[in-house]
Amino acid sequence: MTTTSSTPAPGTLPASRRRWSPRRRQRAFRLAQYALLVIVLVAVALAIDWENVGTNFFNAQAASDIAALIPAAFLKTLEYTFAGFAVGLSLGTVLALMRLSSVGLYRWLAIVYIEFFRGIPALLVVISFGYAVPIAFGVNIPSVTVKAALALGLVSAAYIAETLRAGLQAVPKGQVEAARSLGMSHGRTLRQVVVPQAFRIVLPPMTNEFILLTKDTSLVFLLGLATSQYDLTKIGRDALNSAQGGLTPLFVIGACYLLITLPLGQLARYLEKRTGARSRT
């Protein structure tokens, strides 16, 4: 900001009217953010009553009480998740292909399905499988796992279908044209060119679907479970009733869910990197 700013010398820029350069302002702003973060953390740490937190949330006695139940419940949660995902992925694939079909009726049916199951809470679907389906159809599916798989699978299929459709559509049209121009049939093009490339695109959102499904297994108790069929959330809720350790059981099972979902995210990132490194820059 000098007095010569009105008429700069030829071939030079007029002096900037800003006091700080954009880069300098950005640096200052970031420093302020870090400072704020530290202040918030310190404030929270000081505000917490650590002694009470210890007895209520991280109570060793309560944790060891529930520990014996965890391995079986952990496996059950995994079982419900994988069974549900198997149904969701199969049905979701069919729905995605219907959604992209040239047959209007298929497209319409897929849209109706997706909108319906995406729009109602998973809770309602699970309850329906526990009570409404047996009444309406006069059949009671004996296996809880099958019931859980159907209920959770029907819901996740709606989401998975949309994810797959987006992935299939994201593969450039030129890839299909190139394959077809070589004489490859529609089906072969889909299998050898489109699906392998769509796989990489849908990997991150599919991981999301899987994780959401893992957490939705906490609704399975609504089907009415025998003790041996309890999932993680169910044993956590039951343990809460034996009041001793406060909310400790919930913290323990929360950690168990993370034990499932964190490695999954890791695996997805690994796969994405591995398939992505070769095919696209």
Added chain:
Amino acid sequence: MTATSPTGTPVVRIAGLRKAFGEREVLTGIDLDVHAGEVVCVIGPSGSGKSTLLRCVNLLEEPTGGAVEVLGVDVTDPDVDIDQVRTHVGMVFQQFNLFAHKTVLENCTMAQRGVLKRSAAEADRIARANLERVGLADRADAHPAQLSGGQQQRVAIARALSMDPQLMLFDEPTSALDPELVGDVLGVMRDLADGGMTMIVVTHEMAFARDVGDRVVFMDGGVIVEDGPADQVIGAPREARTRTFLQRVLDPTHTDVA
């Protein structure tokens, strides 16, 4: 580069071809015969229907009317096995369209194995021979993303040639390339033409059209305006529209005072 005498059945016979996208008419009555060994270059302003014409030959676009006969088969007949016809017609795209998830070699063997049912060893041998032909034998294991545009386009040509086509379609094969890479691709195409391949080339490379093309077809507004020997159409165009177009292309900084 000999002007082939039009004898025998044409490789491509197009009669009264029309194509509309909804209300918009892109081709309004095209007649064109291409004979074996002929190199036909299609030139014209953008939006004149050149690419659409080419894409009607292997039915990537479905004609609205008229007949397109390829190797004696009317491809507009709904009972025709179009996949079978396409194995004899190679196509090279402006954007290369190599399969991004496959290596260069796999790009050249996939359809040979899957469609022509060739053995792995045979497909491999043919693919490598064609990669050799386009000067990329040493990049067989690379992925498309690791290649320059010019290299990718030459792989695309090798991929098409690996099917042993009787006709090659080129849709602006050098338009997406950096100027210094155009020459390599045109060189490969010239070799192909010299080898007697029947080719239809949609292009903006006037020098190529003139030197390599046997015939040049000038299109404008969905019709063929002029069709004749390459030297004549580019060197001494009969039609005023051809002249105006060539003037704009060959001397782009020239401005007409209207």
